[in-house]
Amino acid sequence: MIVPGTDSQAVAAELAAILDEPLAEVEYRRFADGELLVEVPPQDGRAIVVAATGTSEAHVQLLQLQDAVREAGAEEVITVIPYMGYARQDEAFEPGQPVSARAMAKAISTGTDRVLTVSPHESSILDFFTVPATAVDGGPALAEPLPEDLTDPVFLAPDQGAIDLAETVRDAYGRGETDAFEKHRDRETGAVEIEPAALDVAGRDLVVVDDIIATGGTMSGAIAALGERPERVFVGAVHPLLVDGALAKLSNAGVEAVYGTDTIERSVSEVSVAELIAAAI
Numbered sequence: 001m002i003v004p005g006t007d008s009q010a011v012a013a014e015l016a017a018i019l020d021e022p023l024a025e026v027e028y029r030r031f032a033d034g035e036l037l038v039e040v041p042p043q044d045g046r047a048i049v050v051a052a053t054g055t056s057e058a059h060v061q062l063l064q065l066q067d068a069v070r071e072a073g074a075e076e077v078i079t080v081i082p083y084m085g086y087a088r089q090d091e092a093f094e095p096g097q098p099v100s101a102r103a104m105a106k107a108i109s110t111g112t113d114r115v116l117t118v119s120p121h122e123s124s125i126l127d128f129f130t131v132p133a134t135a136v137d138g139g140p141a142l143a144e145p146l147p148e149d150l151t152d153p154v155f156l157a158p159d160q161g162a163i164d165l166a167e168t169v170r171d172a173y174g175r176g177e178t179d180a181f182e183k184h185r186d187r188e189t190g191a192v193e194i195e196p197a198a199l200d201v202a203g204r205d206l207v208v209v210d211d212i213i214a215t216g217g218t219m220s221g222a223i224a225a226l227g228e229r230p231e232r233v234f235v236g237a238v239h240p241l242l243v244d245g246a247l248a249k250l251s252n253a254g255v256e257a258v259y260g261t262d263t264i265e266r267s268v269s270e271v272s273v274a275e276l277i278a279a280a281i
């Protein structure tokens with residue numbers, strides 16, 4: 001049975017349809033003091049818990065769902081985390097800080113037989129789980145919603161860490177060049193400084209891709225750093241977190257359309273990663 005968290009309803013339903021497994025109707029409740037509670041239907045065989053952990057509450061809810069399905073009779077628990085929160089803190093960047101990704105991974109490992117996640121910020125975080133953990137690449141899905149008539153397209157990574165993603169999306173689209181910017185983020189203020197790439201974008205369509213769009217600062221900074229104006233600008237992210245007015249920021253940067261997948265359910269989540277997850281289960 002597929003058992004969804006509050007924030008992963010659509011992708012769980014899609015997964016249930018693809019795998020032809022029942023979709024649990026979970027009761028999500030909250031006590032007067034704010035604590036969360038879930039209630040799942042009786043289980044047998046395997047339970048596939050599908051829950052993105054984009055918020056701290058979603059993380060707690062995932063742990064509860066894992067525990068609840070075992071209590072309800074599941075013999076095997078597979079945990080699918082379409083978007084894993086806290087993954088960007090994959091090392092202690094300053095003395096006294098935690099490796100949050102490790103702390104989360106350890107907690108999640110206690111309630112499951114294995115873990116599947118989509119495009120983690122760094123694949124090295126998979127080693128933090130103490131049960132088998134695998135990642136599927138959501139990148140190819142970002143080519144799907146792009147217009148077929150892109151003019152001499154450039155697929156641009158806003159930082160060096162997204163170069164592979166830019167190449168993946170270009171390959172899935174079938175044509176175009178790739179390039180990347182250098183990004184430096186001030187850890188104190190969060191301010192982003194971007195050094196332009198050498199590419200020529202005048203008269204061409206630009207597709208900027210990244211694993212995550214959070215505030216939109218990285219994407220809009222990259223677009224602003226271009227020497228010339230491209231013809232049209234499209235933006236794609238596997239995980240469209242879109243916090244703090246990110247869409248307005250991108251619109252003001254001249255972006256024609258923003259695309260994301262349903263690892264995070266937002267208005268821009270135009271493509272589903274359910275097929276990719278189903279293939280990996």
Ligand code: R5P
Binds near residue numbers: 212217
């Ligand atoms: C960080 O390295 C990630 O790959 C993204 O570039 C970052 O999370 C985007 O954040 P924001 O939209 O707030 O600039």
